[in-house]
Amino acid sequence: MTSPAEFDYIIVGGGSAGAIVANRLSADPKLRVLLLEAGPADRDSDWTVRMPAAMGINFERAKYNYLYNSEPEPYLNGRQVFHPRGKILGGSSSINGMCYTRGNPNDYERWVSEGAAGWSYADVLPYFKRLESFEGGDDLYRGRSGPVKVRNGPLSFSSYNTFLAAGEQAGYPRTADINGPQQEGFGLFDRNTDDGIRASTSWAYLRPVRGRKNLSIITEATADKVLVEEGRARGVAYIQRGLRKEARARREVILSAGAFNSPQILLRSGIGPGEALRKAGIALVHELPGVGRNLQDHLEFYLCWTCPPAASLNPRLTKLSKALIGLRWMLTRKGLGESNHDEAVAFVRSEAALGYPDTEMQFMPFQTATGYVPQPSPAGFSIAICHQRPKSRGQVEIPSADPLAAPHITFNYLSTEFDRQKAITCVRIARNIVAQRAFDGVRGEELRPGPDTTSDEAVLEFCRNTGTSGFHPSGTCRMGPKENAQSVVDSDGRLQGVEGLRVIDASVFPSVTTGNTNVPVMMVAEKLADAILGRKLDPLKAPFAGRLGNVQLSVAKAQPAV
Structure with missing residues (x-):
């Protein structure tokens, strides 16, 4: 040898x-x-x-x-x-x-409190800036010359704007940049x-x-x-x-x-x-x-509704349509082929008293049970929602x-009462958004979990039976x-x-x-x-919205209790 x-x-x-x-x-x-x-x-x-x-x-x-x-997850009915x-x-x-999501600035303050010295937001912000090349945003927060190109989605379906408008109607703020000083609110999703x-x-x-x-x-x-x-x-x-x-x-x-x-x-x-x-x-x-x-991981729930064909990707997923989308992308790198079809997002609080957003909502202009493989089907849209600070380990x-040999992986999703209550709240937040008047004329039948799933017990059972990994x-x-x-x-x-x-x-x-x-x-x-x-790199002290223990929000309206 x-x-x-x-x-x-x-x-x-x-x-x-x-x-x-x-x-x-x-x-x-x-x-x-x-x-x-x-x-x-x-x-x-x-x-x-x-x-x-x-x-x-x-x-x-x-x-x-x-x-x-x-492994079979004990609190997800053995799935x-x-x-x-x-x-x-x-x-x-x-x-x-x-x-493309950096996380909330408070996440890094939390890391320091958990024993990771030198990982405050001021410590990590210069490295976030160094890795990216972003076409917009504030120079104090965003990088311009890094290796990773970052772009907003073009909002290729009208239903993205419907989602953003519904968030404001429900009393939530808008944010100009989820990776800037204020993550909280409804805004455009960056993508690399x-x-x-x-x-x-x-x-x-x-x-x-x-x-x-x-x-x-x-x-x-x-x-x-x-x-x-x-x-x-x-x-x-x-x-x-x-x-x-x-x-x-x-x-x-x-x-x-x-x-x-x-x-x-x-x-x-x-x-x-x-x-x-x-x-x-x-x-x-x-x-x-x-x-x-x-x-740890984020347990995600997908709620789906039908909608008019013009507001949805699903009708464009026939074999012929996909071939044309692919051909255009190969020739021009443009069109529906250049999108991840996840172009609008919201970070909100599950409780008004919190000083930071703890829930993420992603709007998807297609029906899906898993979030990543839309199939040809009647037109629909989905909201993927998950609580971001689980206590289950x-x-x-x-x-x-x-x-x-494959590892034995057990997350123990929903093993704490705290996480179970947050799961129920997630479903109710998503439904509240789709109930806003912006969705009138767009919102059709609720397919998942369905209009009969109303009690806390029924909603939790839906979460146990359908919750899936956020891949985090x-x-x-x-x-x-x-x-x-x-x-x-x-x-x-x-x-x-x-x-x-x-x-x-x-x-x-x-x-x-x-x-x-x-x-x-x-x-x-x-x-x-x-x-x-x-x-x-030298730390970069930059103000940000919402501080644990000292709540200072730079938003016009506090989020409503759910």
Whole structure:
């Protein structure tokens, strides 16, 4: 056997975080960087990856997707919940909905209160700005020259404007920029697209630097374990085309495999809760109780109504119509093919007394039960709604040391009375919006949950039977101080108790952010890449609406109680 290749840094996972870290570290030509990705490269010719409107295709096929399912969820009547995760360069940013949401500024104040020192809004705002190139908004809050192109949706259906008008009629504010100083309110949804093409982290960060001689990218390489010797990470063992291989790291191993796969790799490496490792038949290398714990997600509910054909995408989904949409996109990068069809959003409070929005509503001009695969059907529209600060917590475990075995994922959705009451409130908020006069002439029959579902008990049962993932798993290798037994990494992503090992992805979130999580993952990657290189952008103090403990709202009208 030949000696393993040596690198300064080995990054496991070429997804939303790993692609960014690979770009930033390899910018120093003196550093030799290896990026390992379990999936294939994202070929420029693959329209299913590049076309924004085609996102549903790769949500449901194994070529670029792990296609995970949860264990039977005990509080969802034993249902298993589907969890797509990207297995391709760019990771989930190559298959997701491209909903570009930073989260609420209060999320990062909360992270500090949960033990993540140095992660306040002032600390993270410069990194949000650095990663994006946005065509509008205030220069204090938005970036203009970053790798990721960001655009508003064109509001391609009149029903988007109907939704925005209904929000104002219900007493909610409008916001000019959900990623600016005021997330709260009804407004346009940003999306990461580049002249009609999905702007994944592979497109934005890897494609421009693939010619760097000091950056090696190995695809179709499934990481087995981190090689730990005398308390230090020395390399990675991985499987490629059935062969076991190793690579050695002179400086660090960096896990950027996501909230499911990073804890799996740690557990297979013998790092985690001792009892769980013994059950899986794995020798304990380092006891770390928090690995795989603290799992969080947003549980989403889809309400659907019929509507006139002109207000809906569904009638445009015949084979002929889709072919014409695809042809126009391929020739011009314009038309319905350039949209993710998720162009209007609202962040609102479930209770008027709250100082921050805790509920997200996305308007979709098509009927759907899942939110990502609209089908030819009678014209309709949907509202996807979810509470953003759940108290339910789950875990990721492994059945054995087999690197190809799927993890055991349990979220325990709706396990707390708090979350159950918030689920009921979500349904009532969505119905209240559609009941506004702006929807007169647009609103048809309520299909889901249906007009007979009125009592709290019936609404909760609808939520148990239909609630699905918001695709925002996080928290399984949480940041925090060493004194907290559940902390897995410190505030610079360094593993507690093992030298030369770092985690950079959504698993380090102490708590899930308010909104879609892909952009916070990008920010974490930018910030922790700087930490590795011994750099730091200066904090940027910018006012924002709503402060925990000291409510200061910059909106004209407070939101009504529900």
